[in-house]
Amino acid sequence: MTKTSRRIALAGLSAGLMAMTALTGAAHAQSINLTYLIPSGADGVAVAEELVKSFEAANPDINIDIETRPGGSEGDNLVKTRLATSSMADIFRYNSGSLFQAINPAQFLVDLTNEPWQADVQASFKQVVTAPDGTVRGAPMGAAMGGGIYYNKAIYEELGLSIPKTWAEFMANNEKIKAAGKVAVIQTYGDTWTSQLFVLADYYNVSAKDPSFASRYTAGEAKFATDAAALRGFEKLQETHDAGLFNEDFGAAKYDDGLRMVASGEGAHYPMLTFATTAIAASYPDMLDNVGFFAQPGDEADLNGLTVWMPDGLYIPNTTSNLDAAKRFVAFVASVEGCEAQTRAGGASGPYLVNGCTLPDDVPPAVSDMLPYFAEGGQNGPALEFLSPIKGPALEQITVEVGSGIRPAADGAALYDEDVRKQAQQLGLPGW
Incomplete structure (x- = not known):
C-alpha cells in the first residue's frame, strides 16, 4: 500500500488505513499520524499531495492524511466550528x-514566533499572520500575487518605452501609445470587479507615504477622501479615463477580453492581479511570452513597490496531540524543499515568501517580472484588505462610476468612505 493511496477526505477512514499500514512492516508500527485540512479545490489538493509525499519520504516516522473542506463562507464556518469544538486537524490551511x-x-x-524557520519568512507575510498579541501564528502556504499592470512587451519594444517607476512616466508612456493609434489602458467594466485595480493596487504607494494608514483606517481616523495618498488611487482612475486612454468598449468588455487584448497587443496595459497569468497561459499559451508585469507606479521613483495579495497561511491548532510532528511539517513547507514541492505540483504562479526559494528559469515573463520586488532590497507590502477587516462592498460600483466619468474621484472616495463606515459599524469596530 503506497502513502499516496491514503489521501482521504473522510477522517473516519484513518483508523482502518493506519491498521493496514501497520501490517506492511515494523518500520511503520510506531509511526505518528497527522491530519492536514485543506480547501477542496483540485489545484490545492495536488499541491498538498506533493508536499505530503515529499515530507513523508524524508520523515518515514510520520504519516499524514489529507482532509478536505468546502471553500467560501461554508468553509469559513467549518474552520471556526472545528476550532471552537477542539476537533481541528493537526495542521490546516486557511486565509491570512x-x-x-x-x-x-x-x-x-x-505560537510559531520563535521557530527557527521564521528567520527565512519575509516580513511582509509575517504581519498578516500576526495575532493581536504580537505573536506570529502561521507559515506561508503558496505563492504571492501582485496587484499592478500587465503590459504588452511587443508594443513597448516597438515604441521604445521603458518600465515606468512613477505615475508621470506611466502617463507619458500612455500618451505615446495613444499617439501611435493603440489602446493605452484596457478596462473591462462588464466584469465590475476589474474596475477596482487602480485603487486597490495603489495601496503600496499609500503605505510608503504613511505606514500607519491601515491602523488609522481601521480605527476610523483615516479616510480615502481626506488622505491625499489614499485619494490618489481614485484620481489615477479618473485621470486615465479623462485622458481618453481606454478601449472604446470599456463599459461592456469582460475580464477575458482584457486578457486577450493585452496578450495579443490589442491594448498595451491591463491593470490586474497576477493570478491572471495562469488564465493567459490556459487560453492564449502562444501569446504568454508577450505579456510582462510591473507594479502600479506611485509619485516618487524611490518609493516604487508592489502591492501584494498574500498567500494562505499554514497553522497548528493548540489542540493537536502531535505538536512536534506538526511543527516538523510546517517547517518543511516553509523551506526551499517545500517551495520546490509546490512548484512541481502546481507550476510557478508567483514568488514564494521564503528566502532562498527560487522559480524555474522558464517561468512566464509576468512571473519573473515580479521577482525583483521580493528579492533582497526589493519592496513589497500587503494589500489593505490583509491589514484591515474593512473593505466596503460597493467599491466596484463606485470605481466603475469614477472610471466611466460619471463621478469625480473626490466624490467617489467620499462615497466609498460612507460605504466603509456602514461596514465598520456592522463589524462593531470602535471609533466608527
Missing part, C-alpha cells in the same frame, strides 16, 4: 489577513 484575525488566533493557534 483579516479572515485569519476572525478565527481568534491567540486563543486557538500555536
